[in-house]
Amino acid sequence: MFGRGRKASVEASADADAARGASQDVDRVGPFDAADAPQDDVHRLDLGALRIPTLRGVQMQFQVEEATGRPVTIIITDGRSAMEVAVFAAPKTTPLWDEVRAEILETLQAVGGAEGEGPFGPELRMRLPTNRPGETIPGRMIGIDGPRWFLRAVVTGPAGQDLSAGPLLDETLRRTVVVRGDEAMPVRDPLPLRLPKEVAESDGEPQETEQGATARPEMPGPGVRISETR
Numbered sequence: 001m002f003g004r005g006r007k008a009s010v011e012a013s014a015d016a017d018a019a020r021g022a023s024q025d026v027d028r029v030g031p032f033d034a035a036d037a038p039q040d041d042v043h044r045l046d047l048g049a050l051r052i053p054t055l056r057g058v059q060m061q062f063q064v065e066e067a068t069g070r071p072v073t074i075i076i077t078d079g080r081s082a083m084e085v086a087v088f089a090a091p092k093t094t095p096l097w098d099e100v101r102a103e104i105l106e107t108l109q110a111v112g113g114a115e116g117e118g119p120f121g122p123e124l125r126m127r128l129p130t131n132r133p134g135e136t137i138p139g140r141m142i143g144i145d146g147p148r149w150f151l152r153a154v155v156t157g158p159a160g161q162d163l164s165a166g167p168l169l170d171e172t173l174r175r176t177v178v179v180r181g182d183e184a185m186p187v188r189d190p191l192p193l194r195l196p197k198e199v200a201e202s203d204g205e206p207q208e209t210e211q212g213a214t215a216r217p218e219m220p221g222p223g224v225r226i227s228e229t230r
Contacts, residue, residue: 031176033146042175045198047071049087049149049191051177058168062195071193081157081166087178087193089185090150096187097122097143097150104141118163119170120144128156142173149180149191 032038037051044051045060052060052074063073076083090096104124105115113126120142127136139160142153153173159166180191 029174031144031146031151031173031178033149034177034179035147037177040175044175044177045196046194047074047196048194049179049181050074050085050193051179052076052085053172053175055168055172055175058172062199064195069195071195074193076169076172077157078166078168081155081159081169083156083159083166083169083173084154085173085176086152087191088150088152089180089187089189089191090145090148091187092148095145097145100150100152101143116140118142120173128154128160144173146178147180149178150188151176151178 030038034051042053044053054060057078059077059079061075061077062071063075064070065072074085076085088096101115101122101124104126105113108114108124108126111127113124116123116125118140121144123143124141126139126141128139129136137156137160140155142155144151144153155166155169157166159169178191185191
């Protein structure tokens with residue numbers, strides 16, 4: 001009797017722990033490392049070093065390198081604001097965002113750039129050049145440190161000024177997974193990306209994903225130019 005009762009109690013405890021774990025997976029906030037990715041039902045596009053969720057109301061657009069067909073720019077847009085996402089190799093122990101942020105802030109202060117606090121921690125507020133000579137628009141640069149990787153996101157449009165204006169972009173970033181891999185890479189080198197099969201097999205046509213997001217293999221209409229920070 002005692003043995004059976006104890007076994008039932010242990011099984012019940014395990015079920016409760018699993019339920020709590022599932023609930024915590026839903027509520028956890030990323031971006032996540034692949035080793036710590038939540039077990040959820042979110043569909044994510046496989047971009048190589050990034051797994052980006054396909055939330056309804058969001059589009060993903062890519063600028064690809066002509067010679068290789070690999071993405072060099074990933075733009076996520078909700079129709080009003082846009083977020084460019086990139087991911088880089090980072091040191092094993094030292095956070096990279098503090099160092100990068102200080103370097104960029106030093107160059108921005110002369111043109112009115114400033115540091116602020118956002119939903120993902122310290123970020124930079126700046127003016128970004130467009131493809132029109134002399135024209136700039138407001139933007140925010142977000143940096144997130146992970147184990148041997150550094151994710152950078154640059155937000156423009158209304159959410160480039162108003163922290164509450166891009167909830168779908170924030171949610172996309174929170175549910176993104178980074179796949180660093182074991183390969184040794186120089187610090188600050190971009191991690192390798194590839195077009196997801198949903199786009200690579202589409203011959204350039206927009207593709208509707210499971211949860212309603214659309215992937216397009218071209219740059220968004222406004223054509224905002226964001227230079228690489230090295």
